[in-house]
Amino acid sequence: MSQAEPQPLAGIRVLDFSTLLPGPLCTLMLAEAGAEVIKIERPDGGDTMRSYVPRFGGEAVNFAMLNRGKRSLALDLCMPEGRARALALVRTADVVVEQFRPGVMEKLGLGYAQLRELRPDLIYCSITGYGQDGPLSRVAAHDLNFAAETGLLAQTADGDGHPQLPQALIGDIAGGAYPATINILLALRRRDAGGGGCRLDIAMADGLFTTMYWGLGNGFAAGQWPLPGGDLVTGGTPRYQIYRTRDDRFLAVAPLEDKFWKQFLDAIGAPELFDDSRDPQGVRERVAAIIRTRDAAGWERLFATVNVCVNRVRALDEAVRHPHFAGRDLFAYRVADEDGRSLPALPVPVAGVFRRPAQQPVRFPKLNEADADMDGRLTFDTRSATALSAGGN
Template sequence: MACSTIAMKSQSTPAQRAPLAGIRVVDFSTLLPGPMCSLFLAHAGAEVIKIERLGRGDEMRSYLPKFGKDSVNFALLNQGKRSVALDLKEPAAVQQAIALVRQADVLIEQFRPGVMDRLGLGYEAMRAINPRLVYCAITGWGQHGPLADMAAHDLNYQAETGLMALTAGSDGAPGLPNVLAADLVGGAYPAMMNILLALRAREAGGQGCFIDVAMADNLFPLVYWGLGNGFAAGEWPVPGGDLVTGGTPRYQVYRTSDGRYLAAAPLEQKFWENFLRVLEAPQLLDDAGDPKGTREAVAAIIATRTADEWLQRFAGIDACVSVVKSLQEAVATPHFRERGLFQAHIASGDGVEIPSLPLPIAPALRHAAGDTVPELGEADPDAFRR
């Protein structure tokens, strides 16, 4: 078996049993939400069998930049899994997939509604052969509803759920989101959470279940405060008009004299007082009467010094002020290095190493997912018979 190597430091004790040891996951998903979900499960000790298209595999393999034979994206999301390549248009391949599912605990799929049914791999058919199966379907819009079959990406889900509108600037144009919130927070995280809940429920009742993960649906809790204000008081949030959308000088990004930016969030009164003390601007203490004027006055003061000068002045002061860092600067920050976020590494087939993803799994529950990034079709489906 030819595989790229992952050199990882396990953060669990050798004698500790992985939380999901003995759990088998058959993952039909591609790209980001499903693979990220099964990556979590793999790092908790589950055996993950990745079903890929014969010949081409997961589209993520072809992305750039490359890391060995495949993309770095694929390596980060699929370490520790096994790859089975099948042409699911062929009846014999479907039967091989069914044989895997028959002995699985979890199935993850990410097709549009109805596709798995047409392949003969839908929930009802799989439940008939494996009543204990936890079947998780991740889609953009869910299994039913007027938008269920509409093609979309993360940008569309954020547009349809009102998140993007809250990023609008002074010209009214919404900003382009730089985080794939729907894929990750709306897809991978809820899928992982509900799979774990379903496995826990199965311990009591003995039966699996169907999980409908709709990425768009799961974005709404991110704006809980806006929903509360709107439903309870009829005060729906607007860009530039609310506590976390730019309506207060206490939650803003201010430009410094050297073209950098300070993220200032002194929301509470004690932090606001400390903030103004550093700015030497006690006259701005009462900002409620003229928040726009106060914001402009603060901006004018911040613009008189460099970012480093402000950092020195705010050092040791509780005022909730940070310099806006690039991602490259952030990963080199002493705090994150000391916490060991990037200690574990992935090595490509030619020996190049990069840090692996710092997944939010507690060290006591974390398990080294394995020492391989699977090559396409490296595993024989018959090898997984129990």
Template sequence: MMPPLEGIRVLDLSTLLPGPLCTLLLADAGAEVIKIERPGRGDEMRSYEPRFGGDSANFALLNRGKRSLALDLKQPDDRTAFLELVATADVLVEQFRPGVMQRLGLDPAALARVNPRLVYCSITGYGQHGPLAEVAAHDLNYLAQSGMLGLSAGADGTPPLPQALVADIGGGCYPAVMNILLALRQRDATGTGCHLDVAMADNLFTLMYWGLAEGQATGRWPRAGRGLVTGGTPRYQVYATRDGRHLAVAPLEDKFWHAFLQIIEAPQLEDPALDPQATRDAVAHAIAQRTADEWLQRFEGRDVCVALVATLEEAVTHPHFRARGLFDRRVRNADGAEIAALPLPIDARFRAGGTSASYPSLGEARPQEFADTPGAERFR
């Protein structure tokens, strides 16, 4: 089956994570992605550790199957080459601060005059307008500003550092892909592209639907250590075992909770609402009496919503994820060495290419390579 985005040309001016992951998803679905990089240095992600060949392993995972074109958009010849590419493109992705592309004369209005069918996607932290639009920030700042970070707290009340870049991926990359696909569908009907304003901080509120519902409906806004999924119930906690491992315990429904209590031999804790803290302490005491392996054996085959808090290495090698084929695809460097490609949330039937693909060296492509493709004829 032909990949659904075959024939779609994407110009990627982004660096680091949100934009490159967005265009990786598009490439995996068949799009031709041309990565526009600064001559000499390229994407900052190339310099990160650890190394995988000449560039970083991070860069390799995020840029599998793309091409790299080194252009200085302030130089007349390179600018001309870029605008010729714009005339043949379907999508452009950039994540500069608001105003940067306008100062270069490459803002959405200017490029729409070159190619009115272009879907122009801007990914920023706080969007193209508003009081915070020009504020410098990273993932942790967006989580803090949106209220998400404040919903978690450590023993001393300090929120722990999240171990996933939720704003970059959940607030930036995924909404960008979604809206690009919607814009392409709309373009099919209207013949006209558009400008997409993807703000990472904005999109975090979607992930806190339950907190918004509770706060607005009752006036009781959730706080860390309270609420159904933020530490307020013994039914949704992490408990330490005797050997220093941890179990993620989430038997929220009564049937799971009752089964869980029977296994840990604490049926007297049937109603945790009477004294949540006492119940949590009692469960913690019970779990601390056995090792993680002993508990996993007891929970085996039972519907109790309990899982071991695995290390990343344990998760990658778990038979379930291996059986799902998550790490079957490969990315290779210029020396021919390979590592597992980044698993992507794209159905296998929509993926392009084979199981192994390379990532581009800086500036390996030349503008003339893209001049005679079928897509170039669409706007001549």
């Protein structure tokens, strides 16, 4: 995107009352698309994420990754002055994002019904674990709890029946941040068409069911509810497995379709295993024994010449150096501290055509640094969010 072209969310002001991951990731995506995001934080330390380790530029690197390009304003929302300053900003806001348990914002005088009186066309997005209503709505929970409650965790069980800890925060991201962003954009589009403001109820647990579309379809249509290790993508077929190599590395093998499965078996010298329907466990053991005869590098060279959905399991530090992702400039965007030092920024699913130029490292805010600009509207100078130093490293 050229600097002369406005970003799609230019002129949209977002007040972000959220902390940790789901809300901040949502507002990060809005900021990357040009929105002005004002992060409302507690005066006594701000967002809890600031206290995490390791550190970068005096703050937690987690905070830096999730909050670049935003402004920070510290307000004690339990005090009349803090609420008054927040309400003054609401009059100028397009979107509010909050992540408290149901009822907390209402007690603070900042609920949707209260703010709608000040700004009738306000889009008010609430992100919670289980939604604004229902028996679980006020139950404390984290990502692991959402996965357990929705049936997702049960499908990760190993041979002993013990569920495995997911290595990605699927509920916070796929169930929280992404649906919140999508619905905010839909609400803005609806408002542009004359539909006015609205309240968005985003429940992270609800969003996890979407990730299990195949299990829901099988269960509702045929009564075939997924079992750990027993279904198409949970280990029930030799065509979708992780196999150990001779040097104790691993291959991700996913030739699900017949054409890929045939080519895979031809490549490993076992075409006789094509019919895996009668004894899938036996075929899996045969394939596992063959994969154990070579090192990972040898298999990688072989499958580089046969396109059958097989690759080596890479560690994260290997993955970020892969020529494919480097060639797509996935880590070309950078986050900077106030001294101009920078590191690769968190990739977000906002297309490059909508984002600010990648060559400009973007700062994350120091706690309450926007207080000096507070004049009722909080004038936003984009230069304060962009690291001006061309020499960041």
